[in-house]
Amino acid sequence: MEVVIGPSAAVLAADAIEALVASRPDAVLGLATGSSPLPTYQELVRRHRAGTAPSYDEVRCFLLDEYVGLPAGHPQTYRETIFRELTDALGISRDRVAGPDPSDVRNAGRRYEEAIVAAGGVDLQVLGIGSDGHLAFNEPGSSLASLTRIKTLTARTRADNARFFGSVDAVPHHVLTQGLGTILRARHLLLLAAGAGKADAVAAAVEGPLSASCPASVLQLHPHATVLVDAAAAVRLERASYYREVYADKPDWQGL
Ligand code: GLP
Numbered sequence: 699m700e701v702v703i704g705p706s707a708a709v710l711a712a713d714a715i716e717a718l719v720a721s722r723p724d725a726v727l728g729l730a731t732g733s734s735p736l737p738t739y740q741e742l743v744r745r746h747r748a749g750t751a752p753s754y755d756e757v758r759c760f761l762l763d764e765y766v767g768l769p770a771g772h773p774q775t776y777r778e779t780i781f782r783e784l785t786d787a788l789g790i791s792r793d794r795v796a797g798p799d800p801s802d803v804r805n806a807g808r809r810y811e812e813a814i815v816a817a818g819g820v821d822l823q824v825l826g827i828g829s830d831g832h833l834a835f836n837e838p839g840s841s842l843a844s845l846t847r848i849k850t851l852t853a854r855t856r857a858d859n860a861r862f863f864g865s866v867d868a869v870p871h872h873v874l875t876q877g878l879g880t881i882l883r884a885r886h887l888l889l890l891a892a893g894a895g896k897a898d899a900v901a902a903a904v905e906g907p908l909s910a911s912c913p914a915s916v917l918q919l920h921p922h923a924t925v926l927v928d929a930a931a932a933v934r935l936e937r938a939s940y941y942r943e944v945y946a947d948k949p950d951w952q953g954l
Contacts, residue, residue: 699923700954701904701941707890707926708737711824714888714924714954715742716752718822724756725821726814728881729784729795730834731761731776734826734890739784746788754788758817760810761797762825762834763875766848770801774862798846798874806874807846814880823884827891830854831899831912835875840913844877878916887923888954889914891931900927901934924954 702710715738718725729735745751764776771778777797785795798810814820830838830852837852850872851859860866881887891900903914904925917923932938 699904699917699920699925700944701925701927701932701935701937702945702954703927703929703932703935703938703941704945705928707892707928708741710926710954711735711738711888711890712741712745714886715822715824716745717953718886719754719757720752722821723753724758726817726819727757727759728820728823728876728884729759729761729780730824730826730890731763731779731783732826734892734896735824736783737892738824738890742784743787751788754790757788757790757794759785759790759795760814760817760820760876761795762823762881763873764797764800765870766800766803766872766874767870768800775800798876800874803848803872803874807848810846810874810876811880814883820884822886822888823881825881825887825889825914827889827896827899827903827914828855829858829895829899831902831914833878833881833914833916835873836878836913838911838913840878840910842908842910842913842916842919843879845880846874846876849873849875878913882916882920885922886954887917887920889917889923889925890927891925892928894930894933896927896931897934900925900931901936905936 799806856869863869902912908915
């Protein structure tokens with residue numbers, strides 16, 4: 699696992715995504731929603747508008763997760779959110795953006811797994827981390843081998859996400875989420891975290907024991923996981939000075 703601490707997470711993440719799409723125009727991107735990836739998405743859109751980005755016309759996208767119980771087209775569905783925040787602006791047609799289908803919860807998991815496999819798997823998966831260490835919507839206690847399925851949100855996650863809904867009562871209780879086993883199948887994991895509120899979760903994920911109690915610790919099992927954090931989110935990392943030293947001495951050719 700590579701841990702990069704600094705203010706340039708959005709630029710580094712955008713560089714990695716662009717490098718992938720430049721080398722493989724039909725790349726499969728796994729997209730997270732929430733606040734953490736927003737600066738990266740804004741950077742990608744800025745470069746696209748500046749005319750310096752590769753074409754995204756052939757890219758396919760898979761969402762990490764989706765709420766259950768919101769009406770289709772609700773602005774807080776993750777499908778609408780990703781259209782608004784990224785894919786429409788990059789010119790990716792909506793039929794190339796897939797998410798788990800909340801109108802068919804019973805079959806959605808199996809069908810979503812099949813769709814990801816049929817697309818050839820996810821090349822690069824963008825991730826955030828919940829303040830309780832959740833990854834996608836895999837709450838603490840989730841199987842480390844889990845696949846896409848329905849989950850029940852914890853009270854803490856519903857409270858964290860209330861800001862998007864106006865009140866905690868409006869936040870759905872149920873979601874569909876890629877499992878931790880699904881996420882591990884992606885070829886490159888890119889986790890973004892910023893702010894002091896994520897410091898404990900980042901430390902547990904990166905340096906704590908591998909445990910379902912911290913779902914994001916599953917990154918420790920992945921052969922190509924990159925964690926991009928700002929200084930505030932890194933304050934609980936015991937090996938922070940080592941990560942800084944490694945990054946400072948990193949060969950230019952290596953990329954993320
Ligand atoms: C949300 C999402 C996750 C996200 C995480 C952190 O509930 N389901 O995909 O990574 O929790 O969210 P944020 O980036 O807004 O802090």
